Amino acid sequence: MNLALRDVRRHVARFVGTAAGLGLLLSVVVAMQGIYAGMVDDATILTRAMRADLWLVQRDTRGPFAEGSRLDPSVEARASAVPGVRTARPYTYQLIQREQRGAVMRIALVGLGWPDDPGRSLPLVRGRRLQQPHGEMIVDASLGLGIGESLALGGEQYRVVGLTKNALTSGGDSVAFVSVADAELIAFDQPAEAAVLERQRVVARLRGTDLGRGQPTLEDLVTDARWRAPALASPPVAAVLVEADPHRIAEVREVMRSWGDVSVYSQDEEEALLLGGVVQRARMQIGLFTVILTLTAAVIIMMVMYNLTLEKTHDLAVLKLMGAPRTRLLGLILQQAWLLGALAYAVAFAMGELAFPMFPRRVLITETISLVAPVATMGIVTLASILGLTHVMRIDPSVALEG
Amino acid sequence: MEDAVRALDLTKTYGTGPSAVKALDHVTLTIARGTVAALLGPSGSGKSTLIKALGFVSPADTGEVFFGGRLVVKDGVPLADLAALRRRHLGFVFQKANLTSFLTARENVEIACEFGGKSDGRKRARELLEYLDVAGRERSYPEMLSGGEQQRVAIARALANEPSLILADEPTAALDSVRSRSVMELFRKVAHDRGAAVLVVTHDHRALDVFDVLYEMEDGQIRAHQQERPAPPAAR
Ligand SMILES: Nc1ncnc2c1ncn2[C@@H]1O[C@H](COP(=O)(O)OP(=O)(O)OP(=O)(O)O)[C@@H](O)[C@H]1O
Ligand SMILES: [Mg+2]
Numbered sequence: 001m002n003l004a005l006r007d008v009r010r011h012v013a014r015f016v017g018t019a020a021g022l023g024l025l026l027s028v029v030v031a032m033q034g035i036y037a038g039m040v041d042d043a044t045i046l047t048r049a050m051r052a053d054l055w056l057v058q059r060d061t062r063g064p065f066a067e068g069s070r071l072d073p074s075v076e077a078r079a080s081a082v083p084g085v086r087t088a089r090p091y092t093y094q095l096i097q098r099e100q101r102g103a104v105m106r107i108a109l110v111g112l113g114w115p116d117d118p119g120r121s122l123p124l125v126r127g128r129r130l131q132q133p134h135g136e137m138i139v140d141a142s143l144g145l146g147i148g149e150s151l152a153l154g155g156e157q158y159r160v161v162g163l164t165k166n167a168l169t170s171g172g173d174s175v176a177f178v179s180v181a182d183a184e185l186i187a188f189d190q191p192a193e194a195a196v197l198e199r200q201r202v203v204a205r206l207r208g209t210d211l212g213r214g215q216p217t218l219e220d221l222v223t224d225a226r227w228r229a230p231a232l233a234s235p236p237v238a239a240v241l242v243e244a245d246p247h248r249i250a251e252v253r254e255v256m257r258s259w260g261d262v263s264v265y266s267q268d269e270e271e272a273l274l275l276g277g278v279v280q281r282a283r284m285q286i287g288l289f290t291v292i293l294t295l296t297a298a299v300i301i302m303m304v305m306y307n308l309t310l311e312k313t314h315d316l317a318v319l320k321l322m323g324a325p326r327t328r329l330l331g332l333i334l335q336q337a338w339l340l341g342a343l344a345y346a347v348a349f350a351m352g353e354l355a356f357p358m359f360p361r362r363v364l365i366t367e368t369i370s371l372v373a374p375v376a377t378m379g380i381v382t383l384a385s386i387l388g389l390t391h392v393m394r395i396d397p398s399v400a401l402e403g
Numbered sequence: 404m405e406d407a408v409r410a411l412d413l414t415k416t417y418g419t420g421p422s423a424v425k426a427l428d429h430v431t432l433t434i435a436r437g438t439v440a441a442l443l444g445p446s447g448s449g450k451s452t453l454i455k456a457l458g459f460v461s462p463a464d465t466g467e468v469f470f471g472g473r474l475v476v477k478d479g480v481p482l483a484d485l486a487a488l489r490r491r492h493l494g495f496v497f498q499k500a501n502l503t504s505f506l507t508a509r510e511n512v513e514i515a516c517e518f519g520g521k522s523d524g525r526k527r528a529r530e531l532l533e534y535l536d537v538a539g540r541e542r543s544y545p546e547m548l549s550g551g552e553q554q555r556v557a558i559a560r561a562l563a564n565e566p567s568l569i570l571a572d573e574p575t576a577a578l579d580s581v582r583s584r585s586v587m588e589l590f591r592k593v594a595h596d597r598g599a600a601v602l603v604v605t606h607d608h609r610a611l612d613v614f615d616v617l618y619e620m621e622d623g624q625i626r627a628h629q630q631e632r633p634a635p636p637a638a639r
Pocket of ligand 1: 417
């Protein structure tokens with residue numbers, strides 16, 4: 001006869017209620033781990049999807065994700081010339097925030113090196129890659145734009161041609177992919193007001209020089225809206241991505257390391273920088289929360305189990321008096337603890353299935369989490385029943401005779 | 404008739420120094436199988452203490468207890484597995500709240516059968532409840548049973564493993580005199596039908612004619628020992 005179940009049967013509602021409460025607590029622990037895993041997974045898509053062997057960034061920076069990096073575009077040509085390099089392509093990365101239909105929209109804008117990379121290795125869920133160097137973009141579905149919709153950026157319209165899923169920065173911003181040229185256009189776009197002000201400043205400066213006073217027609221030139229000052233150099237890029245022959249990567253890396261203006265990172269190193277710089281603190285924070293929540297759950301379970309045992313003291317004394325084998329009584333407590341743990345886990349699991357998809361950040365239940373969570377739950381409930389078990393051992397059967 | 408239990412020179416003192424209470428003072432007694440004995444005496448005379456010593460719940464400080472002819476406790480030291488002894492050969496009935504509250508009447512009896520190693524617990528539990536005339540309440544929880552029904556279920560449970568000794572500490576305290584008498588008569592029936600030795604602590608002097616033997620305790624000693632009538636012939 002199973003005593004544990006028969007005891008639970010007498011107060012099913014209370015037992016299930018307790019289990020549900022614990023389950024919710026547990027689901028918070030799982031969610032924290034899942035959010036962290038999701039964060040890492042989302043963030044690394046930025047490096048993973050680029051399929052680069054080497055990342056060249058501004059010397060002594062840890063860019064372009066953990067900090068800004070500005071690299072002269074000529075590096076691209078220089079890198080292409082290194083023996084063993086298959087392709088070298090520019091890469092830009094910048095965060096922009098625009099208002100779209102009244103809502104604030106934060107976008108991490110990635111410039112892909114056209115024509116080498118039209119989004120080749122992006123995990124598209126719908127649509128296609130870029131087919132034109134200008135006016136097309138691939139965005140993350142989290143942005144809420146559909147295929148064919150347009151987004152106005154820097155006075156130009158960009159048509160959405162492809163959608164990715166879960167391409168988010170570690171800050172949770174959606175990523176959009178355009179060609180490097182478009183990215184620069186967007187980045188260096190000035191609002192009309194700023195352009196007017198700059199023109200006035202140029203005119204004022206011109207008037208202060210001999211050249212300006214001597215050649216008044218120059219003024220007409222700089223106030224012409226179509227006129228752009230000739231660039232001294234093309235704008236910098238954030239990084240240059242290099243693909244090399246697999247067996248020559250080390251060699252290529254050696255060559256580039258000797259260049260004075262770049263730092264070279266492998267794909268893994270770049271990923272570590274991305275996570276280390278941005279996700280590391282979140283990881284510690286979440287780890288700490290997990291420990292606290294786990295301890296809280298353990299203490300609560302311990303008190304619940306202890307109380308469940310205390311209120312059965314007389315019944316247990318009666319059973320002891322009848323000569324119940326010790327294992328039966330300890331088993332009664334342990335089985336209830338396990339039942340509580342199993343129910344709580346089931347509740348947490350159901351919560352996860354129902355609620356996690358509605359969270360603003362992705363909750364990624366990795367294989368490790370789904371393996372560790374039930375094992376840890378059962379471990380905790382087992383440990384937490386120690387108080388109850390020691391109480392069972394201490395019950396004096398003569399208590400039963402006292403009535 | 405074979406002795407179910409024999410106590411030799413049991414002594415037990417609670418506390419130390421001036422506040423020490425001698426609850427058992429050189430108590431010697433023997434209860435034969437097939438006998439129903441009453442243990443009488445004023446409050447505080449040591450009746451419950453004696454029951455606990457004979458039932459291997461809290462042993463006496465000194466003295467010996469023989470069970471079925473075997474020495475099992477000597478000077479407070481167990482010489483056998485007392486829990487196993489309790490579940491196989493002893494039955495307890497006490498004042499109130501006797502039953503396991505989360506088990507139904509039938510399950511209360513069944514679990515005792517199980518502890519005693521009986522395989523057909525359920526069937527046996529039904530038979531016992533029938534024997535004690537509470538078969539109709541087998542699915543009820545203790546709190547839904549009247550005091551008398553509870554005591555009958557408790558007696559059924561005490562009988563689960565055909566014990567050689569049944570110890571009852573004021574089993575009728577919560578019952579009216581009619582019910583109280585019928586419980587006492589049940590004990591007698593059990594002793595005589597099944598050959599168990601039954602020792603009942605009672606304050607109820609109206610039902611004393613039911614018992615074969617009367618023991619009277621005072622200040623931890625057995626003062627009087629009265630054979631009410633000759634022990635009946637062996638029941639089996
Ligand atoms: N656990 C204990 N600690 C200290 N003293 C105790 C304890 N149990 C019993 N006593 C004392 O031992 C003496 C005998 O107690 P016992 O319970 O055996 O009496 P009793 O005959 O059963 O009385 P009652 O009829 O009131 O149940 C009493 O003086 C009591 O105060
Ligand atoms: Mg007493």
